[in-house]
Amino acid sequence: MYTLLEAQNLVEKHIQNISIPDTPTELYEPVKYVLSIGGKRIRPALVILACDLFAGSVDSALVPAVAIEVFHNFTLLHDDIMDRSEVRRGQPTVHVKYGENVAILSGDVMSILASRLINHSPGVVLNVVHEVFTKTAMQVCEGQQMDMNFEDLLTVSEEEYMTMIQLKTAVLIAASLKIGAILGGGSQTDANDLYDFGLNLGMAFQLQDDLLDTFGDQQTIGKMLGTDIVDNKKTFLMIKALEKGSPQQRKNLTDWLAKRDFKREEKVAEVTGIFKQLKIKEITNQRIKVFYKKSLESLAKLNRPEERKVELSNFASFLINRNK
Amino acid sequence: MYTLLEAQNLVEKHIQNISIPDTPTELYEPVKYVLSIGGKRIRPALVILACDLFAGSVDSALVPAVAIEVFHNFTLLHDDIMDRSEVRRGQPTVHVKYGENVAILSGDVMSILASRLINHSPGVVLNVVHEVFTKTAMQVCEGQQMDMNFEDLLTVSEEEYMTMIQLKTAVLIAASLKIGAILGGGSQTDANDLYDFGLNLGMAFQLQDDLLDTFGDQQTIGKMLGTDIVDNKKTFLMIKALEKGSPQQRKNLTDWLAKRDFKREEKVAEVTGIFKQLKIKEITNQRIKVFYKKSLESLAKLNRPEERKVELSNFASFLINRNK
Structure with a gap:
């Protein structure tokens, strides 16, 4: 194996x-x-x-x-x-x-x-x-x-x-x-179960990517944090913040999205600050766990001996726990 | 059929x-x-x-x-x-x-x-x-x-x-x-014969395209003549002219190729003029005929009743005789 x-x-x-x-x-x-x-x-x-x-x-x-x-x-x-x-x-x-x-x-x-x-x-x-x-x-x-x-x-x-x-x-x-x-x-059923496993894992993977771009460790991921924020990317983090924020927080966010002239560090710090106030990291982590759990359910359904599935479940756990 | x-x-x-x-x-x-x-x-x-x-x-x-x-x-x-x-x-x-x-x-x-x-x-x-x-x-x-x-x-x-x-x-x-x-x-042999038929026909087709761009009838083809000349395209016509021309004709051609500022009509007329002096149209037509002949040889080799091949030989003849 x-x-x-x-x-x-x-x-x-x-x-x-x-x-x-x-x-x-x-x-x-x-x-x-x-x-x-x-x-x-x-x-x-x-x-x-x-x-x-x-x-x-x-x-x-x-x-x-x-x-x-x-x-x-x-x-x-x-x-x-x-x-x-x-x-x-x-x-x-x-x-x-x-x-x-x-x-x-x-x-x-x-x-x-x-x-x-x-x-x-x-x-x-x-x-x-x-x-x-x-x-x-x-x-x-x-x-x-x-x-x-x-x-x-x-x-x-x-x-x-x-x-x-x-x-x-x-x-x-x-x-x-x-x-x-x-x-x-x-079998076709097996193939579809694995597809579902991968689909949910892929969702978790991308949310983790969004998270690391703002909340990762700069040393570990080897690139500047906040690229998505600077580029006005509509990530899960930004979408959730715009949804959950108070009128004032939402105004601050949309102002930052509209601003053409800004200092990179200032924009990243301010937007990240609002994310923190709104516990966006925790919300995203929770969503990642939901997808992770769903993926494991599909893997569990798969009609193969458990010891054969170990590499895939290890992989799933590695993907959502990665820090780069 | x-x-x-x-x-x-x-x-x-x-x-x-x-x-x-x-x-x-x-x-x-x-x-x-x-x-x-x-x-x-x-x-x-x-x-x-x-x-x-x-x-x-x-x-x-x-x-x-x-x-x-x-x-x-x-x-x-x-x-x-x-x-x-x-x-x-x-x-x-x-x-x-x-x-x-x-x-x-x-x-x-x-x-x-x-x-x-x-x-x-x-x-x-x-x-x-x-x-x-x-x-x-x-x-x-x-x-x-x-x-x-x-x-x-x-x-x-x-x-x-x-x-x-x-x-x-x-x-x-x-x-x-x-x-x-x-x-x-x-059969595989048939498929390969047809491939060769198409390959030679395709070559004839493209040479005919080059020819029409310079020597076609503007009314019929529905676009300005000489686009290839203006764009400095290395067509068969230009390559042959550069090969066959006298030192003076070659100099004139390369001067036109290098010129950044020019009147479109003047460039087209001058270059076409050199092509005519060198009988480039006739040379190209001759080359088209060679490819056409080769294509028909492949079609002839094909192990099918002649009456079944008629549409393809009609098509070949249409392609090389087209004026647009």
């Missing part, structure tokens, strides 16, 4: 070995660059763990697992263009390093490469795996569109926010597990 | 009927827009004709045929961003109408949708169709990258140019025919 770390290492090795054409250099060098600068390889590792859960041949899951990682990195690449982000994983983003046109096109070819790698799934499940993959991939685009729409909205409801993070983040984690289950020979 | 026109109409009807999600509106409205403003539906019609050639069930080829058209339109959408084109088929391009971020993301979702529609190929050939499709799709990106690279090069060899148009244009026409053949139940 694979541990999460073993699965991550296996995937990492395989990513470095996939055959990516050399020419045109301008097109494929950025693809290699993006795949070389790391990331935790969580999603492909989940494909492996889910496959292994059914004692399926992990070998047959390796290429589809890499496909998911390639797809995930494609979304980051294009999101970075749309969000004008200049740094990713401590390195310059592709459009900064190679120019915007190259970034668009390299992303395009990565998306197609991902689909091509999915085609390495065994014939008997290819159709199902491919449908889960492409359906999910479209949903991720929908989530990114919603996220962009939020930038122009003054208020976003909690429900809209939850739909957005479900599409942008949670469905790909869920689909990774489902695809792993299908490749491992799990 | 389907005629080209019948195949085009069938495809058109089906394109308007494919189910595209409604929300987020910002994401999917541009997709519907792009698919609604037409085009000749040549590629999907070729899928249908190739399938029909083997008396295969055209019904089973319809969705994959639409997939190819969706993919083709995705490439146009993203190419227009990269090329900063403002008009396509007489309508504003997506990035002009909806903004660049939306254009990137709508293109992304179209590419995935295309792959999802390919998954509707019958299970027994799914793997093969999917591999042809994704391999080809990657090649199209490679062609676009080469085309972008040419912008920054002073000279492009004929060989480089031929590779570029093969990747950017010809392989998708070839793959449309090959996929149709596979869906129709043709």
Whole structure:
């Protein structure tokens, strides 16, 4: 049985070995660059763990697992263009390093490469795996569109926010597990239970991300706190604060959202202060626990020996307890 | 047996009927827009004709045929961003109408949708169709990258140019025919012969495009002549002129390529004048005929009754004789 770390290492090795054409250099060098600068390889590792859960041949899951990682990195690449982000994983983003046109096109070819790698799934499940993959991939685009729409909205409801993070983040984690289950020979019910496990975990994961951006330890997470606040991101924290705040607190928040000229530290301190007054951290932590609990319920329903599920429950606990 | 026109109409009807999600509106409205403003539906019609050639069930080829058209339109959408084109088929391009971020993301979702529609190929050939499709799709990106690279090069060899148009244009026409053949139940040899037919035809098609841009009839093609000349495109015409010209003619051409300030009409007239002195039109026409002849040889090799091939040979003749 694979541990999460073993699965991550296996995937990492395989990513470095996939055959990516050399020419045109301008097109494929950025693809290699993006795949070389790391990331935790969580999603492909989940494909492996889910496959292994059914004692399926992990070998047959390796290429589809890499496909998911390639797809995930494609979304980051294009999101970075749309969000004008200049740094990713401590390195310059592709459009900064190679120019915007190259970034668009390299992303395009990565998306197609991902689909091509999915085609390495065994014939008997290819159709199902491919449908889960492409359906999910479209949903991720929908989530990114919603996220962009939020930038122009003054208020976003909690429900809209939850739909957005479900599409942008949670469905790909869920689909990774489902695809792993299908490749491992799990039943449809098993695959769906794992999907639900991943979906709720993905929600918890994103809320934890929102939380760390404001309340994390700067040393540990290795970047400035409060980026979301500075960027006026409609995170769960901000949405809850706008919902729970007194008229005065809400006015202060909307004033900060509207302000064009400000000192970064001052804005972060003031908004974080209001969050603290409203116990937003505690509210968010509580919500994370609800999703975590739901995810464990789906895992419990899964018809596999408990000792086989240990890695996945460890992973869930790691995700919501992480501090970076 | 389907005629080209019948195949085009069938495809058109089906394109308007494919189910595209409604929300987020910002994401999917541009997709519907792009698919609604037409085009000749040549590629999907070729899928249908190739399938029909083997008396295969055209019904089973319809969705994959639409997939190819969706993919083709995705490439146009993203190419227009990269090329900063403002008009396509007489309508504003997506990035002009909806903004660049939306254009990137709508293109992304179209590419995935295309792959999802390919998954509707019958299970027994799914793997093969999917591999042809994704391999080809990657090649199209490679062609676009080469085309972008040419912008920054002073000279492009004929060989480089031929590779570029093969990747950017010809392989998708070839793959449309090959996929149709596979869906129709043709043998591998048949499918490859049709691929070669399409590849050579695609080359002829692109050279004809280059020719019409300079030597077409302005009334008939419905746009200004000489766009390629104004944009310093390294077309076959320009490459041949730079190769065949006297030192003085070459100097004149490179001067025009370097000039930043010029009157459009003057540049077009002068460069076209040099092309005429060098008989570039005749040279290009001759090259078109070579590709046309090669394409017909592949069609002749194809092990099908001659009367079944008529639509494809008509199509080939139409393509190289078209005046718009």
